[in-house]
Amino acid sequence: MNKSKTGVLLINLGTPDSPSVSHVRSYLSQFLNDPRVIDIPAIARLLLVNLIIVPFRAPKSAKVYKEVWTEEGSPLLTISNNVAQLLDKELGDDYDVHLAMRYKNPNIVDVLEQMRLKNYNKIVVLPMFPQYASASTGSAYELVMDVVKKWWVIPEIRFVGQYFDNPDFIDAILDRASKYNIDDYDHVLFSYHGLPDRHVDKVYQDGLCSDRDCEHELTEENKYCYKATCYATTRLIAEKLNLPEDRYTVCFQSRLDKKWLTPFSDKVVEEWGKKGAKKLLVFSPAFTADCLETIIEIGDEYQEIFEEHGGEKVQLVESLNEHPLWIKCLKDLVIN
Structure with a gap:
């Protein structure tokens, strides 16, 4: 056997x-209609996203994606x-690695069907998000569970949680x-990807994120607060x-409105320019792969603001x- x-x-x-x-519009529509991303009542989200945000944002975003x-x-x-x-190469013959995207392609539904047909003994779900957020890790987990719960044969499944404190990652x-x-x-x-304030507030049973000292300590209560883990990563x-x-x-960067985590990265860049600073070094520890937010937003847009x-x-x-220590980190997360 x-x-x-x-x-x-x-x-x-x-x-x-x-x-x-058209493709950017389709992507933004799928992304922003996710109730874990824009967590307002369904009808309000439908109107806001499909009649206001996507029609106006898609042409602008398409230009940036072309860059x-x-x-x-x-x-x-x-x-x-x-x-x-x-x-896949590092893990060897006992493992098969499949890549999926939470939004668009390769999509999770199709990739999971390929995995179901392989009849694996075990499946490890590993999001490439070091810090937990309901809009990223939580959303990915939810979709995987929605698909897998319909399978007749459900193998052992392990979800890898946040790993911002993994030594190899650091x-x-x-x-x-x-x-x-x-x-x-x-x-x-x-600079970390921004979130609405209400997203981190929902982590707590009582009160608000601002009631805690998330900037300075990580506790049992705030260990899944994105703000707290971003500060912990930085420390x-x-x-x-x-x-x-x-x-x-x-x-925090990439905000949609003012009620997002502060301070805003672009404003911090502006302030340091006004203070007379000439050179800034920017880390982006929530992004494990360079993308529009790092290459364009930080590399180009913040450069313009600073100048x-x-x-x-x-x-x-x-x-x-593709850093070797990052691959080692992922390998250890899968095996251990």
Whole structure:
């Protein structure tokens, strides 16, 4: 009898199939209609997303996606595919690694059907999101469970949770940063993807996130608060870099409105330009693969903002992408 294999489902957030307006519109529609992303009553979300946000945002976003697109396609998808192949090779013959995107393609439903037909002994679900958020990890988990609950034969399934404190994950970020001399920079930013304030408030049984000290400590109560884990990630990196608190700022990018986690990254960049800073170094520890938010938003848009206010250089520390320590981190998460 052949030894049963374990199937690994590696999940990233998603990307349009092409930078065309129609494909970007389809991607944004699927993404923003997810009730875990825009968590307001269904009718209000339907009207807001489909009549206001998507029609106005799709043409603008399509232009930005064209800037980031390569001959191989979407950087996020290309890098994620490479990671999946490297992880598959590292894990060896007892594992098969499959890549899926939460939004668009390769989509989770189709990839899970391929995995069902393989009749795996066990399936490991591994989102590429180091910090938990309901809009990323939670949404991916929910869709997987919605699909699998309809299977007649449900194998053992393990969901890998957040791993922002994994030593290999932290060391991979440090190695990425090693080619930059931090002393050459006036200030360091740790820029994370933003979330609405209400998303982190919902983590708690009583009160609000702002009632806690999420900026300074991680507790049993706030361990699934995205804000708290972003600050905890930063402390782990800053400690290894011997970076004192006054030398860095934790901030949040890609907001839809003002009621999102603050401070906003673009405003922090602007403020440091006005203060006379000439060089900023920016980490993006929530993004494990370079994408529109890192390449364009940080690399281009923040550079323009900084220059407008007297600064000279915003230097992005590249995402983990195919870094060997990142692959080792993922391998350990699957096996252990």
